[in-house]
Amino acid sequence: MSSELELHAFIDYRCRALGAQHLAYPPVVAAGPNATIVHYTHSAQALDRRSLVLVDAGCELHGYTSDITRAWPGGGAKFSDPQRAIYEVSNKMMQFSTQYIFNSIVGNFGDPRGAAGDNCQPGLS
Numbered sequence: 001m002s003s004e005l006e007l008h009a010f011i012d013y014r015c016r017a018l019g020a021q022h023l024a025y026p027p028v029v030a031a032g033p034n035a036t037i038v039h040y041t042h043s044a045q046a047l048d049r050r051s052l053v054l055v056d057a058g059c060e061l062h063g064y065t066s067d068i069t070r071a072w073p074g075g076g077a078k079f080s081d082p083q084r085a086i087y088e089v090s091n092k093m094m095q096f097s098t099q100y101i102f103n104s105i106v107g108n109f110g111d112p113r114g115a116a117g118d119n120c121q122p123g124l125s
Helices: 004-017 032-036 081-103 112-124
Strands: 028-031 052-057 059-061 068-073
Touching: 004 028, 004 052, 028 032, 032 052
Parallel strands: none
Antiparallel strands: 028 052, 052 068
């Protein structure tokens, strides 16, 4: 992918090709400094191999709406060491939160975000 717009179109195409009835909301595909703009949807910038691209996307199928937010290096590059370290901590927090909710009593999730943050604090130093 060479631009935010191309990645946006790819997300739309793949969701529909895999059976989604429609997108849940306009995807956020934001490269570099655009990733700091809340609900950015302009999608006109080229993807830069030196910066990350943020994707917040979802689709709907039979009344179920998905929602995922992830960041990857732009233009097919690999994570730099600092980017990888932050990604790994973020991913660990997501996995911990998911397991925390899964293990909780239905309707009593407690504070998965707080628990994940406490659990992953050492990785942020």
